Amino acid sequence: MTDKHPAGAPVTSPGPEIATSADSARHGKASRRIADGLRASILSGELPPGSRIRQEEIAAQYGASRIPVRGALSILEADGLVRLVANSGAWVARFSRGECEEFYQIREHVEPLLLRASLPGLTPEILDRMDDLAEEMAHTGRAEHFLRLDREFHALSYSGARTVVLHEIVQRMWNMTHHYRLMFTQVFLEQRSTIVHDEHRMLVRALREGDADQADLVVRGHIRRTRLQLAQHPELFDVLPSGPD
Amino acid sequence: MTDKHPAGAPVTSPGPEIATSADSARHGKASRRIADGLRASILSGELPPGSRIRQEEIAAQYGASRIPVRGALSILEADGLVRLVANSGAWVARFSRGECEEFYQIREHVEPLLLRASLPGLTPEILDRMDDLAEEMAHTGRAEHFLRLDREFHALSYSGARTVVLHEIVQRMWNMTHHYRLMFTQVFLEQRSTIVHDEHRMLVRALREGDADQADLVVRGHIRRTRLQLAQHPELFDVLPSGPD
DNA sequence: CTACGCACGATCGGATCCAATCGCAAGACG
DNA sequence: CGTCTTGCGATTGGATCCGATCGTGCGTAG
Numbered sequence: 001m002t003d004k005h006p007a008g009a010p011v012t013s014p015g016p017e018i019a020t021s022a023d024s025a026r027h028g029k030a031s032r033r034i035a036d037g038l039r040a041s042i043l044s045g046e047l048p049p050g051s052r053i054r055q056e057e058i059a060a061q062y063g064a065s066r067i068p069v070r071g072a073l074s075i076l077e078a079d080g081l082v083r084l085v086a087n088s089g090a091w092v093a094r095f096s097r098g099e100c101e102e103f104y105q106i107r108e109h110v111e112p113l114l115l116r117a118s119l120p121g122l123t124p125e126i127l128d129r130m131d132d133l134a135e136e137m138a139h140t141g142r143a144e145h146f147l148r149l150d151r152e153f154h155a156l157s158y159s160g161a162r163t164v165v166l167h168e169i170v171q172r173m174w175n176m177t178h179h180y181r182l183m184f185t186q187v188f189l190e191q192r193s194t195i196v197h198d199e200h201r202m203l204v205r206a207l208r209e210g211d212a213d214q215a216d217l218v219v220r221g222h223i224r225r226t227r228l229q230l231a232q233h234p235e236l237f238d239v240l241p242s243g244p245d
Numbered sequence: 246m247t248d249k250h251p252a253g254a255p256v257t258s259p260g261p262e263i264a265t266s267a268d269s270a271r272h273g274k275a276s277r278r279i280a281d282g283l284r285a286s287i288l289s290g291e292l293p294p295g296s297r298i299r300q301e302e303i304a305a306q307y308g309a310s311r312i313p314v315r316g317a318l319s320i321l322e323a324d325g326l327v328r329l330v331a332n333s334g335a336w337v338a339r340f341s342r343g344e345c346e347e348f349y350q351i352r353e354h355v356e357p358l359l360l361r362a363s364l365p366g367l368t369p370e371i372l373d374r375m376d377d378l379a380e381e382m383a384h385t386g387r388a389e390h391f392l393r394l395d396r397e398f399h400a401l402s403y404s405g406a407r408t409v410v411l412h413e414i415v416q417r418m419w420n421m422t423h424h425y426r427l428m429f430t431q432v433f434l435e436q437r438s439t440i441v442h443d444e445h446r447m448l449v450r451a452l453r454e455g456d457a458d459q460a461d462l463v464v465r466g467h468i469r470r471t472r473l474q475l476a477q478h479p480e481l482f483d484v485l486p487s488g489p490d
Numbered sequence: 491c492t493a494c495g496c497a498c499g500a501t502c503g504g505a506t507c508c509a510a511t512c513g514c515a516a517g518a519c520g
Numbered sequence: 521c522g523t524c525t526t527g528c529g530a531t532t533g534g535a536t537c538c539g540a541t542c543g544t545g546c547g548t549a550g
Contacts, residue, residue: 026322026329028510028533055502065535066502074319077271080410084271087502087541102362102408109354117347163347165325165421169414176410273503273540300532310505311532332511332532 031071034062038072042081042092044144049094049179053082080172093176097237100180104227107173111223112216114158114166119212121160127208130156134200143185147178153200157207157219183236184229195225276316279307283317287326287337289389294339294424298327325417338421342482345425349472352418356468357461359403359411364457366405372453375401379445388430392423398445402452402464428481429474440470 025032038058041047053073055066062069073090076082083093095103133153140146151174158170188196199222206214230236270277283303286292298318300311307314318335321327328338340348378398385391396419403415433441444467451459475481 025331028331030534032331067534067536070503071315071319071533078323086270086273086277088543089501099408099410102411105358106355106411106414109358110351113350113354163344165344165417166347166351169351172410275504312504312506315533316503333513334531 027071027075028068030062030064030068031075034058034064034068035072035075037062038076039079039081042076043175043178045179045182047092049092051092053090053092055090078172080176095176095180097231097234100177100237101227101231103173103177104223104230107170107177108220108223108227110166110173111154111158111170112220114161114163114170115215115219116212117163117166118158118160119207119210119215121162122157122207123160124208126156126159127204130200130204130207134197134204137200138194138197141189143182143189146185146189147182157203180230180236181226184226184233187233187236188229196222199225272316272320273313275307275309275313276320279303279309279313280317280320282307283321284324284326287321288420288423290424290427292337294337296337298335298337300335325421340421340425342476342479345422345482346472346476348418348422349468349475352415352422353465353468353472355411355414355418356399356403357465359406359408359415360460360464361457362408362411363403363405364452364455364460366407367402367452368405369453371401371404372449375445375449375452379442379449382445383439383442386434388427388434391430391434392427402448425475425481426471429471429478432478432481433474441467444470 027035038047038053047053055069055073058069058072059066073082073084077084077090081093082090084090130153133149133156137146137149137153140149154174158167161167199218203215203218203222206218272280283292283298292298300314300318303314303317304311318327318329322329322335326338327335329335375398378394378401382391382394382398385394399419403412406412444463448460448463448467451463
């Protein structure tokens, strides 16, 4: 009844994996390849929220049949990037303002927990790299560039935690808020505000000193401030094309 | 590029859905049927954690091909009940003591948030039903019965919230801790402790009075106490058969 | 002119068949 | 005698074909 797990199983985890993709290799090779391609297209904005995703079209595009496309869509749905409806189709996930605030509240309650679990595992090398990223972020003007650096920065701050499920939840939240952060960053970068960069530096310092309470406060405030600022820009949710609710 | 969503879409949500299954109808009919059957088998303990799930076997069992079985496994993996490994197989999810404590910490941080969002939507009828459930729980001796009532009780307490993703996260946590709560409940019911029932009554009273802060405290304490008690029973994690890590 | 109904087309879910992958064990070589 | 290699079997992943479902548009009746 309870068969042995194969020896070559992912017991030897390959590492923290700060990339965007989930670490799990639960589906076949073709499914993963298609999922990675689609994920890149979605996160880059090439496939905006609300876009219809036709299985046959993707299959032809990637030179495969529709079967691995279904697998890819399953992966992306678990990532929170795609919404599936039976006998109807798949769309790039699109959320209302209320849902986005929900995601930010979840982040506000969950990411401090992850950060606290990560703190003991953070090495000086990681913190140095975070400093570099914070510096680079402070001098870029392109939103997409900023966002990639920002994601790597925070992923690094969580890379000390060996927890899996908590990481998955946070990744999902980041994925689901990606587009809105992208739009928001564009209007934000023009303001030349230094609050975000100050917070980043404060975070690294708190982590370097091992001050978990201070680090908690910084991330919580960081996320909360973003949520409140986002709430002040409801126009970001108007420009989206009509799509599934 | 951004096609219209079909008219008959799940815009008209059928209700709070306190059942175990996720509300989404993202896969086909056969996939859902198989997923529901497998989920029942897993939650009942018929398929204990670590059990190998062979696609062909399930397909024959449900009189279908392996394709909908794959869909069902995807659903159950999203539910946190099954673990998939490419080119290897599927197993009923099985977690270490450390992972379980992780889940309880997540619950501790997330469920108060959900409860707070739910409070304004709770009707007197719901609260009366919760009282009945609390009463019935206090007088049952069967662990499985208690667990089903307990799950319905807490699901009801969250049914006032219209949030979707938060519900999914909590459902996942409940699924992933299900077996350990089952084992734990068995040793717990023999102690005839009244703490749990008192907490349940306190929760209903706080909700009835609209006291969000008090309700927060009760659930947080409820979950935290369970986590600490579970940590005192490491033997519950020894009886599990060898399986995937 | 409007509203209901039916039929068609597009797209997705499922069945069947074939290929790829991995674990395991038997055998050969040092 | 131990270890590496290689071949086989079991099981999963993918391709192709077929059936089911739903949206849409036209036609007709009121």
